[in-house]
Amino acid sequence: MFEVQDKGDKKLVFVKGEVNAQTGSELKKNILDIFNSANTVVLSFKGVVYMNSSGLREIIDLLKNANKTKKTLMLCEMTPDIREMFTFTGLDKVFKIYDTQAQALG
Template sequence: MFDVQGKNGKQVVYIKGEVNAQTGGELKKKVLDMFASHNAAVLSFKGVVYMNSSGLREIIDLLKNANKMKKELGLCEMSSDIREMFAFTGLDKVFKIYETEAQALG
């Protein structure tokens, strides 16, 4: 479902497949656990083929928790469909979204 690599002081989470209620919940738990020892995470959507509203809700909940913990969360490498979902819902104004992983690691 996802791989994690440390790069430039941030944890990059490479998501694969679908993001739905179950996989989104697992992702949220994994990233929140990472925040115990890291201050920043980047979610790479490069391998995501589909995300539904339940998956989106888990990503939103993850951002809320990250903000409470004063941790940094960035998103990158979204397909045009997923990027459109964020834009349509106005979430592109709430999340830090980057075109490339390199920009997210900045």
């Protein structure tokens, strides 16, 4: 469902497949664990084929938790459909979203 790479002080997480209520909740739990050892997590959506509103809610919960604990969550490499979901809901103004990994990793 996902793969993690160390990128210096950041963790790059490649999310794969579908992000829905079940997979989103598992993803959230794992990302929260990663935040115990990293201040910044970058989620790459390149391998995501589908995400519904339940999956989106889990990503929003992750951002809330990151903000509360002074951590940074960034998103990158979204498919046009997923990017549109973030734009349509106005979440593109709330999340740090980048076109490429390189931009997100700075």
